[in-house]
Amino acid sequence: MNASAIREILKITQRPDVISFAGGLPAPELFPIEEVRAATNAVLDRAGAAALQYSTTEGHPPLREWIGAQAGIPASNVQIVTGSQQGLDLLGKVLLDEGDTVLVEAPTYLGALQSFQPYLPRYVQLPTDDGGIDVDALEEVLKRERAKLLYAVPNFQNPTGRTLSAERRQRLVELTAQYGVLVIEDDPYGQLRFSGEAAPSLYELGLQLHGDPDRNHVVYSSSFSKTLAPGLRDAWVQAAAPIIAKLIQAKQGSDLHTPTLNQMIMAELVHDVLPRQIERVRRAYGERAQHMLRAMQAHFPAGVEHTTPQGGMFLWLTLPGGVNTEALLPRAVERQVAYVPGRPFYALGGGENTMRLSYSNATPAQIDTGIRALGGLLQEALTA
Ligand SMILES: Cc1ncc(COP(=O)(O)O)c(C=O)c1O
Incomplete structure (x- = not known):
């Protein structure tokens, strides 16, 4: 490292x-300091000691259910993680073997490279322009390489601020499905659109293609860090059941669970404050x-x-x-x-x-x- x-x-x-x-x-x-204070008090009044107790690795059920409902998937396809940075680390841990080929945007989010690096993948860079990943170039790479994973930040990318166009999203999802490549869609900024039209997420397109969250080859990662507050470290991963099962195992070895109190506070805030x-x-x-x-x-x-x-x-x-x-x-x-x-x-x-x-x-x-x-x-x- x-x-x-x-x-x-x-x-x-x-x-x-x-x-x-x-x-x-x-x-x-x-940052909504007063609202977080009120939510903390409400949680401690209502849940008492349970808010300070160990809890399940998958995450606080009401928070998982809320996230699942937003995405139109069961809560069982949602894993709560301690910041999406942990989600990326755990995904690297469960998906990557040494020498596996990972396709990344050029440039890409530095923190993802840091998360994947300990698992010693081999990177292939995908060229990008103002519409995001060049999908013709992606197709050429997919023909040539036996890739395991494609990692992308389709909305307001860190570092470029660019967004993957709607047409390219469709093609990216179809091509990766055709070549059997898993996609990690990292989307901490999608809610923070201030101009233009939103395009469907890769995850949604994958869901449409396969018709079943347990067969979706797109894994979605997002976070409350940029919408609410990064210090709470509340974030999540949406994935097919076999991947969720592996994430649970990996997270148990990492931190057992995301802080109970922070998840309960977030479950309180998502309805009105968020x-x-x-x-x-x-x-x-x-x-x-x-x-x-x-x-x-x-x-x-x-x-x-x-x-x-x-x-x-x-x-x-x-x-x-x-x-x-x-x-x-x-x-x-x-x-x-x-x-x-x-x-x-x-x-x-x-x-x-x-x-x-x-x-x-x-x-x-x-x-x-x-x-x-x-x-x-x-x-x-x-x-x-
Ligand atoms: C693309 C991307 N992914 C993940 C993260 C990590 O966010 P979190 O605070 O949820 O760990 C960031 C933070 O800057 C980011 O830009």
Whole structure:
């Protein structure tokens, strides 16, 4: 295992004088503190000691049932996990053997690579563009490789902010079914759409194709981290019964169960607080994204390409070739602004001239100041 590049960078950027677009942190001022306090009291009043007792590995039944009902599947196809990060680790543990071929987007979520890496897979990168994974290229790869798994973040991807188009979703689900490749659909941001039309999830398309949640070759992973609060570590996996059975076994060896109290609090919050919270977060992130895009328009030199996210927390910059964003980072931090260089998001390298910016955890004033500073630096780097 290698030290996480993002963690190392976050250490520098936690300095209060640095405006950080680096971390993927939700906006803390939107956390529903009073509502969580009230829900905690209600749970402790009602459940008493049971809220502090050990509980089942599968998860708190009312929470599993609520998630299952939202997805139109039985609660038995839902496994509660301690953050979707744990879900990815457990899925790696139960699905991957050394040398198995895993298809990933180029670039992809760094945390998934970290989760899968201990199980020593072999990665194949799938090319992407503004519509997400290039499905023609996927078909070529599927013909050539005996792949075990495809991992994708179809909505407002971390790190690019891109979304897989509806047509490509259909084709991806059909192709992977045809070639017998499992799909992990990682979707922590899907609820945070602030523009455009939602497309069906890969999981839903898989369900339509097979007509049975126990035959779905798509495994779905999501989380309350980005809609409600990451500190509660409440998240879930939807999968066919044989995979759920293995996940239960793996989770028993990992942490027995997700904290009982946190699950009970979430089961209390999902009915009224969560929908209100999703609206608030959507609106705020939509405004911040617009603000960052406008600031980039005003302050960035020509030649810097950016994605235009329809939701989520991130956008992605591509600089003219030759500009190395890792080498540039110390100079950015000197100017009190930080980003994440793109290269670590590529399983097999590449992206030296790319970077990820997050707009979720910065005020409009910070976005203006930070983007102006970054624009000045990019101007210098491009004319040097
Ligand atoms: C694509 C993706 N998957 C999973 C996670 C992990 O989220 P959680 O807080 O649920 O562990 C993140 C967090 O940034 C993410 O961006």
